[in-house]
Amino acid sequence: MFLSDGCAETRVTTAMPDSNLAPAMGELSISNRLLGDRDALDQAWERDGYWYFRNVLDTAAVARLRSVFIDVLYSLGVVDRDDPEARFTGASLENFPYRMDPLVKMQPWKEFVSEPPIHAFFTQLLGGEPFWVPTVEYRATPPTRTRDRSRFDFIHQDGFYNSGIPFLICWVPLAEIDADIGGVALVEGMHRKPYLHDLNRPPQFEVPDNAIAPQAWRRSTYRAGDLLLMDLGTPHSGLANHSDRFRLSIDMRVMPKSVKIPIIGRLTAVSSSAVAVCDETGETQLIIDESSYCRDLSGRRMTPELVPRHFKVGDEVIVASERGITTVLRHTH
Numbered sequence: 001m002f003l004s005d006g007c008a009e010t011r012v013t014t015a016m017p018d019s020n021l022a023p024a025m026g027e028l029s030i031s032n033r034l035l036g037d038r039d040a041l042d043q044a045w046e047r048d049g050y051w052y053f054r055n056v057l058d059t060a061a062v063a064r065l066r067s068v069f070i071d072v073l074y075s076l077g078v079v080d081r082d083d084p085e086a087r088f089t090g091a092s093l094e095n096f097p098y099r100m101d102p103l104v105k106m107q108p109w110k111e112f113v114s115e116p117p118i119h120a121f122f123t124q125l126l127g128g129e130p131f132w133v134p135t136v137e138y139r140a141t142p143p144t145r146t147r148d149r150s151r152f153d154f155i156h157q158d159g160f161y162n163s164g165i166p167f168l169i170c171w172v173p174l175a176e177i178d179a180d181i182g183g184v185a186l187v188e189g190m191h192r193k194p195y196l197h198d199l200n201r202p203p204q205f206e207v208p209d210n211a212i213a214p215q216a217w218r219r220s221t222y223r224a225g226d227l228l229l230m231d232l233g234t235p236h237s238g239l240a241n242h243s244d245r246f247r248l249s250i251d252m253r254v255m256p257k258s259v260k261i262p263i264i265g266r267l268t269a270v271s272s273s274a275v276a277v278c279d280e281t282g283e284t285q286l287i288i289d290e291s292s293y294c295r296d297l298s299g300r301r302m303t304p305e306l307v308p309r310h311f312k313v314g315d316e317v318i319v320a321s322e323r324g325i326t327t328v329l330r331h332t333h
Helices: 038-048 059-075 101-106 108-114 116-126 304-310
Strands: 050-053 130-141 168-173 183-187 217-219 227-230 236-239 247-256 263-270 274-279 282-287 293-295 316-322 325-331
Touching (some): 038 050, 108 247, 274 316, 293 304
Parallel strands (some): 293 325
Antiparallel strands (some): 050 227, 168 227, 168 247, 183 236, 263 316
16 A cells, blocks of 8 residues: 655754764655656656655565564564564673574565565566565664764665666665664765765775765654665665664665566686676676676675685675676675
8 A cells, every 4th residue: 555645845854862973864755645656756766866655565564574583583582572662681692693694594585575565566666577686684783882983884875886786775664763773864866976985995995984964864763664765876874773672674675677687596617707607597607807896795895816715606696797797796695
């Protein structure tokens, strides 16, 4: 069900807690009123670099996905199963799997995007069948005890690390995420400008601290059923969790099947100058050179000579290319 909202362009400036650690942030534009109008959606995307929809995803499907998160957190002793707020119990986090490895192995995202109302929404929004890139981040972020650093986790633009894969960044909150909990903050309207990443700061090429004006940041109070989609060029960051609850969300990547989708398959050969990858259509051989962005498991760029150390025959990978040259090589997990 689409929820219309007559206040689509309302801007409300809200101060973040601990304002010395994060700037005051404007409110995201709400895109609900644009649903069903392809031209208006495209214009908003081109202007802003994102769509933010309120209460458009089936809340029962979202609740089922959230319950999988809660089961894992309960098994780790960090939440009470019946606590609707997912408050942190105070248990030791010494061995906490911050990358949520149990969920990575379970891959609950597949069942979520296959639920009929979820599939129907994305099919309508994209104007055709969705293709889900199997790079998923499960966020179950506990409260931080560190309050003397910036709340920005890692300011970045996904397109810098994923050349040749024209996906939409798809962020789904699984529960209310207010200013204390943090969530995602983004910069509106900078997605068509040159990348902000500093090429002189390998291997992650961090965005300089002064590259974004403090007043440019926007966020919202997110709730289950909401959806935020961002352009590859939109600068954004997670915000440190300053609440007593876990921050629950999932990051996915979606694109229409009608565009050039990447190869997803298993490596059959690996060297510092080429790879071969096999999917259901057969084997494809691609060159690796200095322009290729070959990512390690932390997202850092490696030089071609390091590729055989990090990638092995049999690994499941995502590969994008242009004219036979690899633009991106990364593991699916």
